[in-house]
Each structure stands twice: as C-alpha cells, then as structure tokens.
Amino acid sequence: MDMPRLPATRDLVLIGGGHAHALVLRKWGMNPLPGARVTVINPGATAPYSGMLPGFVAGHYDRWELDIDLVKLARFAGARVVLGAATGLDLEARVVHVPGRPPIGFDVASVDIGITSDMPALPGFADHAIPAKPLGPFAARWDHYRAGDTPAHVAVIGGGVAGVELILAMAHALKQRRRLAQAHLIDNAQALMAIGTKARARLIQALSEQGVTLHENVEIAGIEADGIRLADTRLIRSDFTTGAAGARPYDWVSETGLALENGFISVDAQLRSSDPAVFATGDCAHLTASPRPKAGVYAVRQAPILYHNLCATMSGHSLRPYRAQKDYLKLISMGDKQALAERFAATWSGPLMWTWKNRIDQSFMQKFRDLPKMEQPELPQPHAQDMQAALGDKPMCGGCGAKIGQPALRAALAPMASTSRSDIEMLPGDDAALLRIGSARQVISTDHLRTLTPDPVMMTRIAANHALGDIWAMGATPQAALASVILPRLSPALQERTLSEIMTTATETMREAGAEIVGGHSSVGDEMTLGFTVTGLCARDPITLAGAQAGDALILTKPIGSGTLMAAEMAGIAHGDDIAAALDLMMMPQGQAAQVLATAHAMTDVTGFGLAGHLMGICDASQVAARLDLSTIPLMKGAASLAKQGVRSSLFPENRAVLPNLPQGNVADLLFDPQTAGGLLAAVAPDQATQLCEALRASGYPAAIIGEMINGPIGISLS
Template identity: 65%
Template sequence: MHQPPLPLTRDLLLIGGGHTHALVLRKWGMTPLPGVRLTLVNPGPTAPYSGMLPGHIAGHYSRDALDIDLVKLARFAGARLVNGAVDGIDLTTRTVNVPDRPAIGFDVLSVDIGITSAMPTVPGFSEHAVPAKPLGPFASAWDHYLNTDGPASIAVIGGGVAGAEIAMAMAFALRSRGRPYAIHLLDRSKILGGLGGATARKILASLDSLDIQLHENTRIAAVTNTSVTLDNGTQIPAGFVTGAAGARPYDWLQTSGLTLHDGYITVDTRLCSSDAAIFAAGDCAHFAADPRPKAGVFAVRQAPVLYHNLRATLIGTGRLRSYRPQRDYLKLISMGGKMAVAERFGLPLSGPLMWRWKDHIDQKFMRKFTIYPVMRQPALPWPRAAEMQEALGPKPMCGGCGAKVGRGTLNAVLRDLPPHQRSDITALPGDDAALLRMGQTRQVLSTDHLRSLTDDPDTMTRITANHALGDVWAMGAQPQAALVSLVLPRLSETLTRRLLSEIMQTAHQSMSAAGAEIVGGHSSVGDELTIGFTITGLCEADPITLAGGQPGDVLILTKPIGSGVIMAADMAGDAAGHDVIQCLDLMVQSQAQASRILSCAHAMTDVTGFGLAGHLLSICEASGTEAELRLASIPLMAGALDLSERGHRSSLYPQNRSAAPHLPDTARAALLFDPQTAGGLLAAVPQDSASEVLSALIAAGYPAVAIGCLTTGMPQINAPD
C-alpha cells in the first residue's frame, strides 16, 4: 500500500542564525525528526562568523567569506526561513512577534540572537557610531568607510581583545592602501586588562607598531559625526566611531517573560530557560551553573547538546543532556597582518604560524556551511511504467509559475473548446482575464494559484496575491472581490490552525491594500501547500487587452526578470541567499500604482509563467505586430545572469523556449523564456507618452525600463544579441 506523506505535528522555532543554531540546522538536515516543522527567523539572509571579522577588516577575507548563507542552510535543513527580526515572545499564546507579519506559533523554541555592543546611553552614539555587534551592519559600514578618500580618523571604544583586534585590523588595512590614518583605542579602565601579562605585552607592542593611540581610564561624554568628546573635555577627531566595549542583550528580551540575569536569558545545564519548552544558547544566554565569557567557542560546543535536547523535547519521552563548558579555552587573537597570538592557561605563542593555525580553524568551520553532504534520494521503483523517468525530467519540478503547463500545450487544448455562446462575456484567447458585462457595469474575472516556492507562508501568500492581482491590473481594472483557494499539507489540527491563520491574515492584508475584499473560498488537504485566488475587478474605462498594440509603441517593463532561474537554483542549493531574498522582495512588490500610471497603454499583460518572450508574443499575435527587443536593456534580477550562464533553468524553460526557437542561444537570451512568478507589467505605450510614463514609474519606485518597441510585420520577436 502507498504510504501517504507523514503529517507535521510539532513546530520547532529557532530565533536567530547564531553559531549554535547554524550547527543545529546542519545536523538537522542530515538527520531530521519526522513530524516536525522547522522554522528559522533571522533579520537577513546571512549570519556573519565572528572569528573571521578581524581578518575581513584587515582585507584578508572577502565580505562573502565572512557570511554563513542562511538561505542555503535552511534549504539543506528543510526549514522555512522567515526574513525578519523578532521583537517579542508571548508565553501564553506560544507565539513570537515579527513586525509586519502574522505572529508565528511554536511548540518548542530556541533563542540564539547574540548580543549588541551599541551604547544607547552615550549621547550621539546611536546617531553617529556603528557598534561592532551585530557584525553584519558593522562590516558593511567599515567597507564603505575604507573605500572613501582622504585621511582616516577612527575611534574604537572598548579596549578589550575585540576592540584591540578591530583597531589593529583597521590600521593594517589603511596602511596597506597607503592611506594616512589616526586610530584611537579608548577604555574606561586598563587596555587588555583581562589578558595575562605576557600576552597583553605582545598585543600592546603590536598596537604601538601600528601607531594606534591608547586612552586608558577615560569615559566618553558624547559622539558627533566628526569627533568623540571625553569626560575631561578632550575632543578626539573621528570620522568613524565603533563600540566594542563589552556587550549587552537585546532590549526585547526584557518583556519575554523568561527569567533573566542582567538582561540575558538564564539557562540551566540543559540550556533550558525558565520555560521548559524554551532554550537559549550562545551569547544571549546566561549559563547559571557556571557563567562563562561571551565567546564563540562556547556556542560551538553547545550545539550537539542543544540539538539532542530539542529533539528529545519534541519527541516528548527523551532524556535531556547537560552541557559542561570547558574550564579554559584557546584564545587566538589577530594582530592586523597575517600574525596572531595564541593564549591558553596564560601562556602566549605568536607569529605567522599562529595565524595559519587560526585561519585553518576558521576555514574548517566555514566549510561546514559551504559544502553540504549530498543526501541520497530514494530510487525509483522497479518494475515501473514506461516513460516515468522522462516524465519526471532531469530535475525536481519548480514551484510558482515554473510548475505551470506550457504555453503550447495550453493553447492547443483551449483551441479545441467550442466558442463562448453568452453575449455578456468576452474572453479573448490569451487575455489575462475575462470581461463580464452587466448593464453598464464592466467586470473582469480571473483566477490563479501557485505551488509553493518558499516555505514562509506569509511571503508565499503575498507573492500569490500579487500574482493573481496582476491579471486584473494588466487589464487596467480595479480589484473588487477575491475568493481564496487553498491546498494545505497534512498537519495536526494545531499546526493547521496556525498555518491557516498566517495565510488568511496576510491574504486579508494584501487584498485590502489592493482595494479588494475576501468574500469566501475553499480549502482541502493535499501533498503540499498551494495557494490560489479568484479575483474580480471593475473597469471604469475600456479594458486594456492584448490586441491593442500598434507599430511604434514603446515596450515598457516594470520589473526585472530572472525569478524562475533564481528559484530553480535555490532548489538546487546553488543560489546566493541575498539574491534569493531580493528576488522574493521583488515578487511581493505590488503593481497597483504601475497599472494606474500605464492606463494610456494600447496593450498590456503581466509577465508570468510563459516568460517575457511568451507574453510579448501573445501581444504580437493578438495585435498583428512584430516586436523588436534590445536584449542588453532588459533588466535582470541580481544573480540571474550568472546562474543562467552556469546552466540553471526552470523546469518550464524547454516548453517556453520552443515558442521562439530563432532567438539567440545565449545565457542572457535564455532569460527571455524564464517563467516569472508575480512578474512585472509589460505595456505597449504610445511613443509620445513613453518618456513621461517611464519617469512616473521610476518616481513611484518601480525599476521600469523601455526594452524595445512594436513594429510592422509578422507576429514574432526579434532580439539581436
């Protein structure tokens, strides 16, 4: 008997992509727990590795080398990734709050959000300084400052190991570029007071050799955009100010309802908080049994224990393990250039060999998140029916519009249907929506649904709503009413309620923003999440169809293309996380205002599953025109061209390509046939209005571009490479 997919019955939620959680996710990907829906919430697609920050500042590592790609990691772990920052936990409802989206429920929760070195009590720090933690914003700010011209003036507040490493790395980077600098290292007590005497002396000598000026036993009175003022009135010129003085927890933990110690989550030997279903690890946790310094080595050692205890809690019958921190740990401290000092038990060693040792440890850790083990896929059964392998294809089926039926197949089937008999309905082949006439009222009707391409239901609902609304906007109509159609995966009753709540809250918000109301819908249970909307819209003027294009019209596209290839590469674990997140952000961009601006268009469509070429060809066929495209002018999503050059294609690409086989066979031209999900509007605009329309679109925030024109000729597309 066929085994149906196992239902999901428990929600495991990880807040933060810190080192401990990153290792837990990797282990989870190799041995997942059946029945668990795993979610990671993090503000951004990457998590910087703190051990390599000084090397990046000094110029030894690229910015990308510093980051753990959480999109790839989540894909490997089978986790849904929510791109956002948690700002509260509700212990009563068992939910966490992420601004601008529905609350996310959990059964078991773990927190690994690190710390911040912001100094909100120092006047001017929040406005004019960049805390060293979180690392991502700091690294970006430093890259920008390093690449400016003129003498550099820098103040590093905090004279511990972290501050000294940062100051030395900055000095090395500036000296390597031949850029004059003045770097000041300030501390309220003794510089490097927490290190052994011999180790401190070696680092102090390095600070001196790099001309870093030390200010001990001093306090900061204020920070401006040009200086730091000390409590004795001394002003230190500083165009770049950072804070590395100790650490503090994030403010939102104060209202979490958990037991805290100095603002940090108190955990026992099992890494469990005062709530038996909530764990914490890394720098945001206070290990009550044996308090430890805030250092990454402890976070790494906590990962196996946290992984075991999360699984045991989710199973409900497992025994939890205890974490025992090491009594001392190896400190490897960068000294600007490719030199480092190592200290353990107060004994220092320094030199190039220590740098190579540190580099080896750091690179070994990061390889865990750049090279993932290939998990074996189940073999096809044998014996089996003929052509099963061919039907499956060489790669998994894409989500979104990449899972749709091809243009040629669809048109062939629709041509076999008898013509419409009702006089109050106009439905032209290929048009985005049908036109219904009720007296003087003109209403358009369209339906669309999408197989999920992201596991975040909020993002997927927004994408699907914009995708379905695109058919109404493309005809120049105003959205009116919507029906929701859902296929939910098999879940427990609790998880079904949570998922349905997230989807419906977001659907209501998306449709309301477009001016429509949800009036009903239908739901069922299937193998995977599918979201759809049937939408009506009202036309105040004649609807814009495919058939009105005229020779000389300028073709304007309101969004870049490339979502199909990016999401296909994401499925293969080969797309950069920041490119995936930017792609999703473009998909959720509403086209409502663009539709209003393009009301003068002679013909218009939204670019979706058939790709730019397929939808433009529909305009040409309906309008009786030819199209000339400027291939180099067509805007592309970040990363799309590189992925296309590496051979990534959506599963719908071959059928789309067959619509215009004469077009160039290049990586850039291949993106013309890339199926788009919630793509932009493609409009044929009168030539004398094109410049004004394009300016208005850009002013409204759309990355719109004129990509070609319609000409006299046979219905086809020309696009010289």
C-alpha cells in the same frame, strides 16, 4: 508500498541565525525529526561569522567569506526562513512577533540572537558611531569607509580582546592603503585585563607597532561629528568610531517574562530557560550552572546538545546537559597575518598562529559552503515506460515554473475559445474574461501557485499579487477574491496556525489592492498550494493584448529571472541575498504601476510563459511584430550569472520551443524564464514612453523601456 508523507505536529522556531542555530540547521538537514516543522527568524538572509570579522576588517577576506547563507542552509534543512528581526516573545500565546507579518506560533523555541555593543546611554553614539555588533551593519559601514581616499582617523571604544582585534585590523588595512592618520583605542579602565600578563604585553606591543594610541582609564563625555569628547574636554579626532565595549542584550528580551541575569536569558545545564519550551544559546544566554565569558567557542560546542534537547523536547525523550570546559584556546588576530594564541596562561604568537586560526575558521565556514549532497531515491523496479522522461533530470520548480507548457495548454483550451453567452466576452490570449452585468463591466480571472517557499506569509503575498496581475493588466480595479488553499498534512493545531497566517496575510494584501476576500475553499494535499479567483471592475474598456501598434514603445515594470533564481535555490547554488531580493520583487504589487500605465494600447503581466512568450501573445492578438533590445531588459540580481552557468527552470524547454528562431544561450535564455508575480509589459505611445517610465520609477518600480512594436511578420526579433 510507499510510506505516506507524515504530518507535521510540532513547530520549532529558531530565533536568530547565530552559530549554534546554524549548526543545528545543518544537523537537522542530515537528520530531521519527523513531524517537526522548523522556522528560523533572522534580520537578513545571511549570518556573519564573528571569528573572521577582524580578518575582513584588515583586508584578508572578502565580505562574502564572512557570511553563513541562511537561505541556502534552510533549504537544506527543509526549514522556512523569516527575514526580519524578532521584537517580542509571548510565552502565554506561544508566539514570536516580527514586524510586518502575523505572529509566528511555536511549540518549542530557541533564542540565539547574539548581543549588541550599541551604547545608547553615551551621548552622540547613535548619531556618530556604529557598534561592532551586530556584525552585518558594521561590516557594510567599514567596507564603504575603507574604500575612501582621504586621511583616516579611526577610534574603537573598548579595550577588551574584541576592541584590540578591531583597532589592529583597522590600522593595518588603512596603512596598506596609505590612509592611516590616527588610530585610537579607548577604555575607562585598564585594557586587556581578561587575558594573561604575557599575552597582554604582546598585544600592547602590537598596538604600538601598528601606530595605535592607547587611552586607558579615561571617561568619555560623548561622541561628536568629528571625534570623541573626553570628560576632561579633550577631543580625540575620529571620523570612524565604533564600540566594542562589553556585551549588551537586546532590549526586547527584558519584556519576555523569562528569568534573566543582567539582561541575558538564564538557562540551566540543558540550555533551557525558565520556560521549559524555550531554550537559549550563545552570547544572549547566561549559563547559571557554570557561567562563562561571551565567546563563540561555547556556542559552537553547545550546538550538538541544543539539537538533541530540542528533538527530545518535541518527542518526549530525556535531555542532556551541556558541560562547558573551564578554559578555551584564544586565537587573537593582530592586524597583519599574525595572531596570538593563549590557553592556561601559555602564549604563542606569529604568522604560524594566524595560519592556524585561519585554518580553524575556514574549516568552520566550509561546513556551510559545501553542504552534504542528499542522495535521490532510486526509481522502483519495475516501473512504467517513460517514467524517467516524465520526471525530468531535476525537481519540478515551484511557482509559475510548475505550469503546464504553452503548447499543451493551447491545444487543450482551443475548444473553449468562444462562448454562447452574450454577457461574457472571451478575450483572445488573455487569462481573464469580461462579464457584462447591466451597464457594469467586470473582469474575472483565477490563478494558483505550487509553493516556492515554505513560508505561508510570503507565499500568500506572492500568490495574491500573482492572481491580481491579470486584473491590473486589464486596467481594472480589484473587487473581490475567493481563496483556494491546499495545506500539507498537519495536526489540527498546526492547520489552524498555518491557515490563520495565510488568511490574515491574504486579507491584508487584497485590501491593500482595494479588494475583499469573500470566501474560498480549503483542502489537504501533498504540499501547500495557494490560489485566488479575483474579480475587477472596469470603468472603461479593458486593456487587452490586442491594440498594440507599430511604433509603440515596450515598457517592463519589473526585472526578470525569478524562475532561474528559484531553480538555483532548489539546487542549493543560489546566493541567499539574491533569493531574498527576488522574493521581495515577487511580493511587490502592481496596482500603482497599472494606474500609471492606464493609457497603454496593450498590456499583459509577465508570468509563466516568460517575457518572450507573453510578448508573443501581444504580437498575435495585435497582428504586429516586436523588437527587443536585450541590453535594456532589467534582470534580477544573480540571474545573469546563473543563466551563464546553465541553470534553467523546469518549464524553460517548453517556453523555449515556442520561439525557436530567437538566439539561444546565456542572458537571451532569460527571455523564456517563467516569472512568478512578474511585472507588467505594456505597449505605449512612443511620445509617452519616457514620461511613463520616469513616473513608474518615481513610484518605486525598477521599470525600463525594453523595445518597440514594429511592422513585419508576426514574431519577435532582438536588436
């Protein structure tokens, strides 16, 4: 007998994607705690690894090599990712605040948000400099700066190890490009006092070899557009200034009510804060029992203890203490491919040390690049015939990738093509019907989605905009909506928490579209499924699939490729940034686009049957052919490369079978990619097309003219 799917009863929220949390997620994927639901909150889809930042700045690594892909890692761990920066932790309400979404409830939380080297008290820093931490924004700014071709003047504020590594890397990179004019390292005390005498002497020698001017025991009055103004009025010229002086906690931590030490979260030997349900690790934490300097090695070694203690807290077991070593091996980059190693005052330097450091760093990152493959369970024996064919060779996609194929759907719905009621008009090919109530005209449609992301808030926005697509495509104004919610098995507390997130988001999304949630239905099932039945009011005749004319231009308001990207994400081969961008597009409402396209002759929303399938719907209803220019069709970031690798949604074969005569392979196959909450496809008068497309772009839609309607046998051709 199969074991029933266990309900979730506890929410674990990981605030920040620091090194310890990344390792916890990896461990969780291999050994999750049954009944615990995990959320990770991070400003972006990736978390940069600090150990390789100097190598990137020096030009030894590409930008992507720095990043731990949290989206991919969360998929492996079965966790949801919330892409946003936490701004508050309410201990009484047990929620985390992230702008732009309902509060995120937790039973146990852990904080690993790192530190910032921002200097808000230093005049002009916010306007004319960039802190070295957080690493993501700094790396992006440096990448742009070093690509220039003018003489470079750079400066780093802070004479610690981090500041020395940065200025050596910057000087090396700019010398390689023949751009270095001046490089400065500035400190208000003596530089490099946290390391031994021999190591300090070798690094100061390296500064001289790289042409870096060291300014010690100087005070800075402020940062100006063209450099750093010292207290003695001297100006150190710099057009790229960064700060690596010390470590400052994020401001919101001070408002949590947790016990702090100089702004950092105080934790005991078990990594617990003053609230036993809240843990902290990495640079944002202060170890009260054994204080240690801010260094990534401690966060990495805290990860196994943190994982155990989080599980123990949620399961009622004993916690373990973290015992920090007294000293650790310091491997310090020296600009070129050399490094200095120091431990217990012993020092070594040279290319061999850089090779050693690189091997350690690459080994750490490889843990996240090649995640363990989880074995699929064997089919039970014996089993009914055709079981393997029905399962397919990969997991079923979510969103519109889980739709029933077009041939089966058409055959089943054929008897429903007409109605006996005079006040209902079935619109051929459309997913909505026109209702007449006196002189009023109302359209009604319904849609629901199998979950494609475990985040209820994101999933609700996508499902709501997806359901509204038919209303917008008909030129109607959204009016009312009924919600249909299926939740997986959860404890009553988690049911309430999840349903609150869903309904808060649904209400906001529908109201933004001009509609109101007026009721709905909820039930429990194997997985989260969300849907809406939506009505809209028509001030004039609705825009249908019929009405397109030969010569009309075809406008598409959103790029395609979401089915391929989500299939790749399920397989663990998509880039997190690409998935985040695709989800943002799926959450983009089409209300303004529908207003711009109000004069369209025919219009539809591109969803499960793909661009080609929905365009064929216009061709059939309008009795006219279409020609697409493949080179003009906008594609989601990453979709083309994945298509060339052979990645396909599980619905692709059935979509492709509808139009077997179109070219096959690579980008052409994206025409049959099922879209979730896709764009509007409109046939418009040719003399209006350019103006309409420009208006759409001005409203924020990545719209394009992708083809035209033509005379000829009904069908689609490519130019």
